[in-house]
Amino acid sequence: MLQAIGLTSARHRGLPPAVDDLTFEAGPGCVTALLGPPGSGKTSALRLMLELEPGRGITYFRGRPLHRVAQPAREVGVLLGDVPGHxxxxxxxxxxMLCAAAGVAASRADDLLDAVGLVELGDQRIGTLSLGMDRRLALASALLADPHTLILDEPTEGLGAREAGWLHGMLRSHADQGGTVLYTTRDPKEAARLAGRVVTIEAGRLVADQGVADFSRTRLRPRVAVRSPHAARLAAIVSREARAARRSVEVVTEASSSRLSVYGSSCAEIGDAAFRHGLPVHQLADEVGDTASASGPRGDGRGADAGIGATGAEPEAAADSSEPSAHPVATSGGAALPPPIRRRPARGPLRPVRYELRRLFGVRTTTLIVAVSLVASAVLSVLLARDGRTPLPHVLAAWPSLLPLPPAALGAGLLGALSFGDEFRYPTLAAGRGTVPRRMGMLLAKLAVSAGVALLLALLVVLVSTESLRLVYGGDLARVPSNAVSLAVSWSGLTVGCAWAGLLAAGIFRVTAAGVAAVLAVPVLMVPLIQAVPKAPTARSMSGLPGRLRELAWPQWPHEADRWVLALVRVVAQPVGTALMLSLSVLVCAYLFTSLRGRVRW
Structure with missing residues (x-):
């Protein structure tokens, strides 16, 4: 059961709200259509239900608002637009990837591909899918966690009759299994064919809430479309004969003077009348028209002018058939206003590490960046070792003095910056929520995965550089330096620090370019600033620091760890290390500040 109570959009610049005190229900085991013309507030109503827009009102999903549902993807499946994926x-x-986000087994992906008929296209890129196949994949994403409620915004827009019929069958099947289905449409005939209940809105307000039988009776009426060069004369004849027979017939002249729409009669009766009076008829066909609005589009896509005299009962008014809302909520006249709807941040995936790994390695961008970094490092190592004056650590790291950072550090920083791309959207629920997850578990997963990739890249660069030197110059250069421990710590810290700097900066500014700029700012801006700071003469030494740290620590670490502690201290004491630590500290504080500010605002 879905219950929407008092939904009201926030006003913007004095304009009337897109949704104004909208209240209705969508029951289980039934497909409910939210019907309205373009601009009537259908999409805004859905976004208010999903807490994607600020406003007032409340929506209960089986008795609970969405922010009270522990696992929203298992309760609500949403299709808003195209597939939110790379x-x-x-x-x-x-x-x-979305299986890891929703906390379901990976085998569920193959089951859904089979259910929506995409098994043969499972290995095809999302960008190459047709509109119909893309809509099938979006529906599979919505059904991934087997939700009870489906919410879809114009799911058949742009689809052909075959794809639309398939989608209708899927929605009916979900409702037949006891689920709740709510979808928006602008086509009253489609609503009459698919839905069991139709909620009609216009200008953000409820017009009618009806069962499909009442909807078809009061808002959809069969008519006869007639085209004749003597349409005005034929209209007068049909109206006169209807009055004589005391039948309720309405004749409407369309925008074209040669076309009529006759309600309450049949093709045979109109054809006989035209034959008796010798009037030619160029078209005579049964149609179904929408009577929701006198000036609105009809079944044939043509507008209607005022009707020509018809006797008998007047056509039934749609507004008079509106059922009273089940949960009236007053918004004026001294009554309490409905509760405010806050735009809340997106929830993080239930299995963040698995999600991040599949996000990172699910596209060829990661492989391409790693390959370019390795090739560039191998070439630079060979060129640096050619003159014999470059120190061996710089040769192995492929770090010439002309570059601000080695290719491995730049590649790690770029991979970190791409972690906060536009792709992060919690499955089916985060469209429009923003791209930055504020959950600590998601942030830790991104930091851990980016650090692991950076360490792997650093190791591969050293191995590739060593092998390239051995292949080109022989085995003389491929030797282990005496200070290998400190060099390893320094090299690992540089790559991991660059990856984290790119990740945090992109997360703060929500732009990948900001992450790359933050990585380049360390050697280009921060290091010169630190080197420009006047240094006082060193009066004290840090010798014996590992021993004093061992005394403070409750668990006693082995003496071999002293070398690692000293190596870490030397790394931090270097200008690049100091600049990187300072940049990371500033970025962490900025990230936490924006997180807290976002939670307060939302």
Whole structure:
């Protein structure tokens, strides 16, 4: 059961709200259509239900508002627009990534691909899918966690009759299994064919809340479309004969003077009348028209002018058939206002590490960046070792003095910056919520995965550089330096620090370029500033620091760890290390500040 009570959009610049005190229900085991013309507030109503827009009102999903549901993807499946995924990711990879986000088994992806008929296209890129296949994948994403309620915004827009019929069957099947289905549409005939209940809105307000039988009777009426060069004369004849026979017939002249719409009669009766009076008829066909608005579009897509005399009962008014709302909520006249709707941050995936791994390696971008970094490092190592004057650590790291950072550090920083790309949207529920997850578990997962990738890249660069030197110059250069421990700590800290700097900066500013700029700012801006600070003569030495730290620590670490502690201290004491630590400290504080500010605002 879905209950929407008092939904009201926030006003913008004095304009009337897109949704104004909207109250209705969508029951289980039934497909409910939210019907309205373009601009009537259908999409805004859905976004208010999903707490994607600020406003007032409340929506209960089986008795609980969405922010009280522990696992929203298991309660509500949403289809808003296209698939929120990287166009280079495969359909199967997209669903497997969302499986980790929803906390379901990866095998569920193959089950959904089979259910929506995409098994043969599972390895096809999302960007190459047709509109119909893309809509099938979006529905699979919504059904991934087997939700009870489905909410869809114009799911059949742009689809052909075959794809629309398939989608209708899927929605009916979900409702037949006891689920709740709410979808928006602008086509009254589609609502009459698919839905069991139709909620009609216009200008954000409720017009009618009816069962499909009442909707078809009061808002959809059969008519006869007639085209004749003597339409005015034929209209007068049909009206006169209807009055004589005391039948309720309404004749409406369309925008074209040669076309009529006759309600309450049949093709046979109108054809006989035209034959008796010798009037030619160029078209005579049964149609179904929408009587929701006299000036609105009809079944044939043509507007209607005022009707020509018809006797008998007047056509039934749609507004008079509106049922009273089940949960009236007053918003004026001294009554209490409905509760405010806050725009809340997106929830993080239930299995963040697995999600992040599938997000990172699900596209070829990661492989391409790693490959370019390795090739560039190998070439630079060979060139640096050619003159014999470059120190061996710089040769192995492929770090010439002309570059602010080695290719491995730049590649790690770029991978970190891409972690907060536009792709992060919690499955089916985060469209429009923003791209930055504020959950600590998601942030820790991104930091851990980016650090692991950076360490792997650093190791591969050293191995590739060593092998390249051995291949080109022989085995003389491929030797282990005496201070290998401190060099390893320094090299690992540089790559991991660059990855984290790019990750945090992109997360703060929500732009990948900001992450890359933060990485480049360390050697270009921070290091010169630190080197420009006047240094006082060193009066004291830090010798014996590991021993004093061992005395303070409750568990006693082995003496071999002293070398690692000293190596870490030397790394931090270097200008690049100091600049990197300072940058990371500032970025962490900025990230926490924006997180707290976002929670207070939302």
């Amino acid at each position: 166009p280079a990711r495969t359909a199967r990879g997209q669903l497997r």
